[in-house]
Amino acid sequence: MSRAPIFTALAAAAVLAGCTPTLGPPPPGGPRPPAASSFRAEDFAWSTEAGRGGIAGHVVYRLGKARFSCAHATVILTPETPWTRRRMRVLYRSTEAAAEPADAVRARTPSAPAGDYSAFVRRTTCDAESRFSFSGLPDGAWYAITIAKPTSGEGAGIALMRRVVTQAGRVTPLAL
Secondary structure, rough: OOHHHHHHHHHHHHHHHHHHOOOOOOOOOOOOOOOOOOOOOOHHHHHHHOEEEEEEEEEEOOOOOOEEEEOOOOEEEEEOOOOHHHHHHHOOOOOOOOEHHHHHHHHHHHOOOOOOHHEEEEEEEOOOOOEEEEEEEEEEEEEEEEEEEOOOOOOEEEEEEEEEEEOOOEEEEEEE
16 A cells, blocks of 8 residues: 555645634643533533432431431432532532531532532432432433431431442442
């Protein structure tokens, strides 16, 4: 095979590249990704797709001898994006898992990045045995969050958060 066509194509590309206008050198360090504190709806787009995955969750949290329950409480499932990772770090002081006093999380809310992500949040309710589930999820990383209260009825609520990954259309078990 002759190399002449390859060299001809490379030469033509070089000539055309010389005609391309430039606006000066790129900024130092190359292009910068959007700040994690910037809410971008397009970062959430993957989470709106239908999927075959699911989550089967159960609250098992204990504090000393006190058992906690999420019976009849809302559980939210938030897609992981750079913005939500930043928000979880501010609210829960972690991007993996947390059990924080609910009042402390609420107090940190004004410091968290602002943005209307409610259209991307999925919701369900814990049953009487503190179990919950989500279905029809695409593969990806999510944050499951709920408020659990002591089963004794005495004491403050605890905000539970855990990162969970759905993949290969399977149901992922989750213990909060």
